[in-house]
Amino acid sequence: MTSLDDLPIRDNLRGLSPYGAPQKHVRVALNVNENTHGVPADVADDIVASIAAAISQIHRYPDREFTELRESLAGYLNEESAGAGLSAEQLWAANGSNEVIQQILQAFGGPGRSILGFPPTYSMHSIIASGTDTAYITGQRDAEYRISPETVVREIARTEPDIVFLCAPNNPTGTPVGLDTIEAAYDATRGLVFVDEAYAEFMPTGTPSAVTLLPGRERLLVSRTMSKAFAFAGARVGYLAADPAVIDALRLVRLPYHLSALTQAAAVAALRHSAEMLARVDEIKEQRDRIIAELPALGYSGWESHANFVLFGGLKDPHATWQRLLDEDVLIRDLGIPGTLRVTAGTEEETTAFLDALARADGAE
Ligand SMILES: *Cc1c(COP(=O)(O)O)cnc(C)c1O
Numbered sequence: 001m002t003s004l005d006d007l008p009i010r011d012n013l014r015g016l017s018p019y020g021a022p023q024k025h026v027r028v029a030l031n032v033n034e035n036t037h038g039v040p041a042d043v044a045d046d047i048v049a050s051i052a053a054a055i056s057q058i059h060r061y062p063d064r065e066f067t068e069l070r071e072s073l074a075g076y077l078n079e080e081s082a083g084a085g086l087s088a089e090q091l092w093a094a095n096g097s098n099e100v101i102q103q104i105l106q107a108f109g110g111p112g113r114s115i116l117g118f119p120p121t122y123s124m125h126s127i128i129a130s131g132t133d134t135a136y137i138t139g140q141r142d143a144e145y146r147i148s149p150e151t152v153v154r155e156i157a158r159t160e161p162d163i164v165f166l167c168a169p170n171n172p173t174g175t176p177v178g179l180d181t182i183e184a185a186y187d188a189t190r191g192l193v194f195v196d197e198a199y200a201e202f203m204p205t206g207t208p209s210a211v212t213l214l215p216g217r218e219r220l221l222v223s224r225t226m227s228k229a230f231a232f233a234g235a236r237v238g239y240l241a242a243d244p245a246v247i248d249a250l251r252l253v254r255l256p257y258h259l260s261a262l263t264q265a266a267a268v269a270a271l272r273h274s275a276e277m278l279a280r281v282d283e284i285k286e287q288r289d290r291i292i293a294e295l296p297a298l299g300y301s302g303w304e305s306h307a308n309f310v311l312f313g314g315l316k317d318p319h320a321t322w323q324r325l326l327d328e329d330v331l332i333r334d335l336g337i338p339g340t341l342r343v344t345a346g347t348e349e350e351t352t353a354f355l356d357a358l359a360r361a362d363g364a365e
Contacts (some may be wrong), residue, residue, distance in 0.1 A: 007051075011132070011214050012120040012130055012133055012355055013130060013131075016127075018127075019123060019124060019127055022331070023319065024331055026326070026329045026330065026355060027330070028263070028329060028330040028346065028350045029332065030332050030344040030345075031198075031332050031333045031344065032233075032333070032344070033171065033199075033228060033307070033308055033309050033344045034228070035228055035229065035230070035231035035232075035280070035284065035308070036234050036284070036344065036346040036347050037231060037280045038231055039231050039270070039277075040273075040280070042093075042273075042276075043269075043270060043276060045267050045276070046272065046273065047267075047269040047270060050265040050268065051262050051263065051265050051270035054261045054262055054264070054265035057261065058260075059089070061256075062259065062261035062264060064256055064257055066093055066259050066264050067088065068268050069259070069262070069264045069268050069271075070092070070093065072267070072268050072271040072272075073088075073090050073091045073093065073239050073241075073271065074087060074088045074090065074278075075160065075271075076271050077209075077211055079274070080209065080211075081208065081209050081212050083212065084209075084211045084212055084214065084215075084241075085215065086211070086214070086241055087351045089244040090214070090241055090242060090244055091241055091242040091247070092239060092242070092247045092250055092262055093239040093240070093259060094238055094239075094258060094259065095237070095238070095259065096225065096227065096236045096237065096238045096271065097196065097198060097223045097227070097238025098124055098128065098238065099238065099258070100238045100239065100240045100250075101124070101128050101194075102128050102132065103250045103253050103254055104131055104194060104250070105128055105129065105131075105132040105163075106253035106352050107250055107252060108162065108163060109129065109133075109162065109163060110132055110133055110134055111133045111134075112161050113134055113135065113162040113163075113329060114137050114161045114163075115129055115134055115135070115136055115137065115162065115163040116137045116138075116139050116156065116159050116165065117129075117136055117138065117139065117165040118138075118139045118140075118141050118155075118163050118165075118166070118167075118170075119148055120145070120170075120172060120173060120335065121170055122167050122170075122171045122172075122196060125165050125167070130139070134163075136218075137159045139151075139155035139159065140155060144175070144303070145170065145175040145303065146175055146342075147166070147177055147181050148181060149178070149180050149181050149184035149185075150184075152164070152166075152181050152184055152188070153185070153249040156185060156188045157188065161189070161317065161326035162192070163191055163192045163193075163194055164189055164191065164192070164193045164194065165194050165196065166181070166182060166185065166193065166194070167195075167196045167198075168196065168197055168200075168210060169199045169305070169306035170193050170204070170307075171178075171199065171307065171309070172333070172342045173303055173305075173311050174199075174303055174304065174305025174306055174307045174310060174311055175248070175303065175304070175305075175306070176203065176304075176306045177195075177208065179213060181206060181218075181300065182213060182251060183213060186217055186219065186220055188212075189219075190219075191219065193219060194222075194223070195220070195221070195222045195223070195318045196223050197209060197210060197222055197223060197224050198224065198225045198228055199212070199228060199229075199306065199307035200224060201228070201229035201281050202229070202281060202285055202305075202306060202308045203306045203308045205305070209222070211241050214241060214242070217243075218242075218245060219243075220221065220243075221240060221241075221242040221246060222240065222241045222242065223238060223239065223241075224239050224240075224271065225238040225239070226238070226239075226267060226337070228308060229277060230270050230271075230277050231280070232267070235263060235265075235266050236263065237267045247260045248286045267333035284308050285308075285345070287336075287345040287346060287347070287348060287351045288305055288307075288309070288310060290309060290351060291307065291310045291312075291343065291351060291355070292304070292310055294355055295310075295312050298316040298358055298364065299314055299365070300312045300313065300358075300364055301313055301360050301365025308345050309341055309342055309345060310342065310343055310345070311337070311342045312341060312342075312343070313339045314339065314365050315339050315340065315363050315364065315365065316363055316365050317363065317365065318334050318338075318339060318340060318341050318363075319334055320363060321358070322334040324360075324361040324363065325357050325358065325361060326355070328353075328360070332344070332354070339365070
């Protein structure tokens with residue numbers, strides 16, 4: 001048996017750890033921000049029928065341009081962000097937004113190039129940076145994990161990155177990022193501004209998405225995912241809205257036929273039911289706000305969240321409390337931020353199970 005260190009692995013991968021949220025079979029899994037409500041039966045039936053129809057042509061390669069899916073995604077975003085006026089040429093999709101991000105860094109990052117990120121943020125951003133040999137530079141946030149326009153401009157001037165990464169709302173803190181900050185970042189750099197909007201659907205109703213900033217900004221890239229709002233984490237569908245020239249750049253690095261015919265059929269079917277899926281998003285937002293409202297009575301405080309999870313603080317020993325909850329079959333996330341843990345909003349029953357187990361865990365400072 002040899003070890004990884006003995007192999008001629010690339011220098012910038014030496015000593016790194018893979019993405020590693022524990023995957024455990026538990027009664028209440030609230031650790032990776034999945035949509036706990038699942039896909040409703042009528043939507044599932046439509047998806048199954050669409051996959052069955054796609055199977056009849058499965059001996060052929062899929063549409064390399066996933067045209068119908070891009071049209072469906074443009075229609076969905078235009079409905080949500082009236083006036084965005086997106087065309088299918090401005091949409092791209094891949095196996096999860098993680099693959100979209102990897103393709104962006106393959107095309108626009110790489111050796112000698114850098115991205116500016118603002119930890120604590122989504123760990124995959126820096127992991128994909130390593131995988132593509134792109135330098136990851138750490139920016140400083142303001143108090144309460146916010147990023148003001150002045151701060152983003154200052155950090156861009158200080159670090160001169162090729163790509164600015166903003167996670168809006170931010171994972172794992174739930175913090176919103178104002179459109180004024182995104183505009184200021186755009187105006188302060190000659191490079192790209194990438195906005196990860198994985199949780200956009202969970203923002204307060206009426207909050208504008210960065211998609212509305214796209215007209216006239218050819219260096220702005222906005223990614224979304226079906227993993228969260230559409231309860232599609234297992235299907236792997238993420239997407240990007242950007243200038244058609246950006247999409248052309250991604251065509252240079254994608255593997256041919258990267259989106260299977262089954263994935264395309266499933267996603268198009270799910271998007272037909274966006275109204276029903278978004279109604280469930282409202283239920284999840286209620287459970288999120290319930291967590292924030294009930295934490296103080298237990299001795300903790302949650303940060304304001306525009307996503308489907310809550311980061312909460314006031315823990316004596318976060319890892320000990322994480323373990324106490326796991327002993328009760330409730331799995332949440334310890335991201336190593338001192339004094340804090342993160343919990344995904346669940347169904348009403350799951351959220352109750354979490355709050356009850358937390359009350360018994362007695363872990364407040
Ligand atoms: C969950 C999440 C994603 C989703 O990734 P997929 O590959 O689409 O499943 C992307 N960005 C952030 C910040 C996330 O939290």
